[in-house]
Amino acid sequence: MNALEMIYGTPAGKFVAKKMGLNEPPKLRRGRTMPTGPVVLGELDGGGIARETLSLLGITPGQPLLDVADNRTKDEKGRAQPPRYQQKPGAIVIDATGVREITQLEGIRQLLRPIMRGLEPSGRVILLATDASEVEGLEAKAVAQGIDGINRTVGKELRAGSTSNLVFVKGGATAQDLASTMSFLLEGRSAFVSGQAWRVGPAKVQHEVSPRPFEGKVVVVTGAARGIGAAIARTFARDGAEVVAVDIPQAGDALAKVANEIKGSALQLDITAEDAGEKIAKHVARVLGAEKKIWAIVHNAGITRDRMLANLDEKLWGSVLDVNLAAEMRINDYLLNNDVPGGLADEARIVGIASTSGVAGNKGQTNYAASKAGVMGLVWAMRDELADQPITTNAVAPGFIETEMTGAIPFLQREIFRRTNSLSQGGNPVDVAETLAYLCDPASGGVDGQVIRVCGQNLVGA
């Protein structure tokens, strides 16, 4: 902590900060917790899948209020006010999967206006639309994208930790395919995901949603000794996984602590080793039994070696690309091509970690941005390459997450990074972990080739 940070932590400092417009950020609802208020469903013409999905989750939705002339009231100054909910809803789900025309977007406005000041803290706006690739005609395609414009703006206008996200439903997807996504978005697990849109299609193998989705399943997490990786390990363990925690030998003591805490096991391994994939499979077979298979591998290990390109040599360049991208590819390659004890299951999940730096670029991080944008490219390419297998590949792109890695950023800069998003705060490692766990959920088989930003709707590259 430097002097500035210490002053900032004092009551006087907090007072000054407040005067400067830096309020204490809202405390986000996290974990496997539902909103307290009711879940309201706004079903537009041609919709229906959202109601089915909520019913699969055991949720009977409440009635929405519509902002139409008849429903408005006048305030003391005589201005027309949208209708007010008696009890603040915890979430509104808007099923716009039937919306094809520009004029139909008005229906979304009617549903949203009463919500904008009416949601409980950490509330949710969840939009469902049909993917542009599945609709006919220019207007319908433009409208699909238009809904994302609404989503992104609503995310920015909502307050008190509430979020807005959009799910594009692809052809053939059923309520069962959407259930894990709906559950994730409603629950506190999606706390730091806002203003995002991603696609859900039909799963090759369907599984039901469960509160302990990884019971008896092996999940490998690289870079698990600390930071986001440790949170990932803990989150998967909470949800039942037998976690194999991997990190470099030098981090072995911290790694052992994490592994023992979650009753997993530790593998001291530099993932850049040529035989890293083989070593991982061998470890799984040794510790968990030869018949065990890896359900999910989380490629979290990553490094930064920041320098302006004018000062960047081949060593700093190469090491970042090797750890953050090449190693991950070698491990996938081995696991996908070798049917060995402790290898990858036939139905499996591969997830990686990109970064907003990869999405938008970041000064001083050409090497890192190359590697992280590469992770996104890899995800998209693998979805196509593995199209005929029930293996999904996805990634998250974290924004500013509070870890040792970001703790090294100078205070002022750090405070700016923290604040420049719709939730006015940095994310917690667990937010990244929850999103990865959602992607790896057996019930998320319809989520493939997606990169989800966990950034509180960071301004960077949005």
Place this chain on the structure above:
Amino acid sequence: MNPRNAVVVGGNRTPFVKAGGKYAMASAQDLLTAALDGLIARFGLAGQQVDEVVAGAVLKHTRDFNLTREAVLGSSLSNHTPACDLQQACGTGLEAVVYVANKIKLGQADVGIAGGVDSASDAPIVVTEPLRKALLALSRARSLPQKLSALGKIRPADLMPVPPAVVEPRTGLSMGESQAMTTKKWAVTREEQDQLAYESHQKLAKAWDEGFFDDLVTPYLKVAKDGILRPETTMEALGKLRTVFGKDDPTMTAGNSTALSDGAALVLLAEEEHARAKGWPVLAKVIDAQVAASDYVTGSEDLLMAPARAIPELLKRNNLSLQDFDYYEFHEAFASTVLATLKSLEGQGLSAVDRDKVNVKGSSLAAGHPFAATGGRIVASLAKMLADKGPGSRGLISICAAGGQGVVAILEA
């Protein structure tokens, strides 16, 4: 019924460091717990019960009367895991392995952990004998004058703590001084000793570089590598060190003698079928072991050469010759201990040991020697080397210990 085999499944140790160094603030119990937690993590044993954990320390506080059980309770193992302390000077670690292996073979256990710890930094400091007597008198005193009189007997010098000395009670000689006599008697040259030390450092450094210890060591207190290891040392540098033990024509230096060290090492053992059923690696079987003691008190024999008595007995019982091994692990208490023991064995008509097979991954001169931890270090490393070499390969372990004792054992992949 098939005979039960006890096998080495894996091991874990802390890096070893010089006493008073990076682990100066860690107690023996801290070190043992850390080694245990690393082993538990490596094999995913958190929350599970192991049939028995057996370990010991040579330098031991009275508060550590239940050292191993306390380490178990502080670890991630189930609290239902029983533990036992065992002590046989520097033979402790290997003797613990033998104890567990025997229990496994007898069917009294399926899975056990064995090893040891020593912290020369955490050595018990004792009060002087006059102070102890004065304090006793004080506690018995009833009246004030009696109390004052008891206190009055204490002289300033009595207040100085007595640091532990590693001397043999019966000869009053330190280990180094005793070994200096052995060195002379067996005509071990300075050059031979320095060469062995040099090679120990070279071989250990290579093993570290190759990642050999990646699944044998877990870092502790920000130390990730053995602290005593000097990969850059040369024969010249070793040759320049001044001698520290022995009187006329001394040859023993700090370079060819082990340093006082801190560290802990443990081995996971299991019954072979049990291990296979779990998918655990079966690195090597514990075939047999032998202890022996020398009559060093009369001066007719050497303090640290009891293994030279134990080895022939062990070989005979197992119908093996000294050449029937792929690897030899002779604990390097001093370079000259290894060299004199080899000379003695060869002198007993056992033909020469191939030096290229001795301590191939380095030994105590380079790694350090936290007394009771050495056995665990050697067993885990040798078992891994044998597994790498392949089925049927065989290794011989020889460890000398204070009191003129020696523990030797055979492992086979």
